[in-house]
Amino acid sequence: MHRYDPGRQKLALGLAFLAGQTDAIGFIVAGGYFTSFMSGNTTRLGVDLIENPAVAYLPVVLIASFLGGVVAGSLVIGKWQRRRKTVLLTIVASVLGAAAIAAACGLQLVFLTLAAAAMGAANNSFSRDGEVTVGVTYMTGALVRFGQGIAARLSGRSTGTMRGYGALWAALAAGAASGAGLHSLSPTGAPAACFVIAVLLCLGAYRVERNDS
Known part of the structure; x- marks a missing residue:
């Protein structure tokens, strides 16, 4: 996070908020499965295979959709070097728009599938040389870095590289609370x-990348 300018840091926080909100809504709709937290879905898959095989298809579908979104998003940013965040988030917003229509029509599985794909694609928003530099839909790494920052501060060492990760986690948590409240x-x-939030983030990405021109 510390390597990015304030505009990009705000964009990352906004994406984490969006991920938390989308995940919370999906969690409620799916009855305890996730649209952005694939470690959780993998655990649920293992449990379901033993305890309730009839529903094991759902985490498989969500994991596959998320993975498909990651692949598609990576291909997009590989092709669009200029304003790639704007292009990527336009696609994310479009997919979430389709997911919202599906939800309004009562097509819950379609909504979950599209939401997971959108979250997978969104993880390509911050990448370098094909590697994700800031994960915006999963916070285990952010919490590890935040904890390392606390340890460094307690030891009297510099914590510059750890800044922002606590805020990233807080943004996801706030988004989750927002999603639950909205649902x-x-x-x-x-x-x-x-x-709507995805559209606003797309506009924010456009402003950030326009300033780079």
């Missing part, structure tokens, strides 16, 4: 809020 107010309309 309680409007189960079919909550996914539309994810689409």
Whole structure:
């Protein structure tokens, strides 16, 4: 995070918020499965294979959709060198828009599949040489870096490289709370809020990349 300018840091925080919101809505809709947290889905898959094989297809579908989104997003940023964040987030917003329509129509599995694909693609927003530099939908690495930063501070060492990761986790948590609240107010309309936020992030990415020109 510390390597990026303030505009990109805000974009990363916004994407983490979006991921938390989308994941919380998906978690409720799917009854305990995730649209962005594939470690959790992998654990659920292992448990379901033993305890309830009839529903083991759902984590498989979500993992496959997420992986497909990662692949598609990586291909996009590999092709579009200029304003690749804008192009990528336009696609993410479009997919979330389709997911919102599916949710409004009561097509829950379609919504979950599209939401997982969008979250997979979004992880390509911050990458360098084909490697993700900031994971915006999963926070284990961010928490590890945050913990290392705390340890460094307690030891009297510099913590510059660890800055921002606590905020990234907090953004995801805030997004999750927002998603749960929105779903309680409007189960079919909550996914539309994810689409709106994705559009705003797309505009933010455009401004950031325009300033680079």
